[in-house]
Amino acid sequence: MTMVGDSPNDSLMFGFFPNGVGVANVLDFRDDLPAPPAYVAKHRGADGFAELADMLIAAKGQEWTTAG
Numbered sequence: 001m002t003m004v005g006d007s008p009n010d011s012l013m014f015g016f017f018p019n020g021v022g023v024a025n026v027l028d029f030r031d032d033l034p035a036p037p038a039y040v041a042k043h044r045g046a047d048g049f050a051e052l053a054d055m056l057i058a059a060k061g062q063e064w065t066t067a068g
Helices: 008-016 024-032 045-059
Strands: none
Touching: 008 024, 024 045
């Protein structure tokens, strides 16, 4: 499961979900994030969310392997 956030109030979720994604404006708050996201989109706001959505759609149907 993945969650997407953009501000310090999302930090608890970033700490809980190992694949948490922040849109680029989350970097404005990097000093206020006890738990940062695992990944940060290149774009801010809705464009960052669209970036993630496009990546997930492109990956649909691809075969993935896990480390370990």
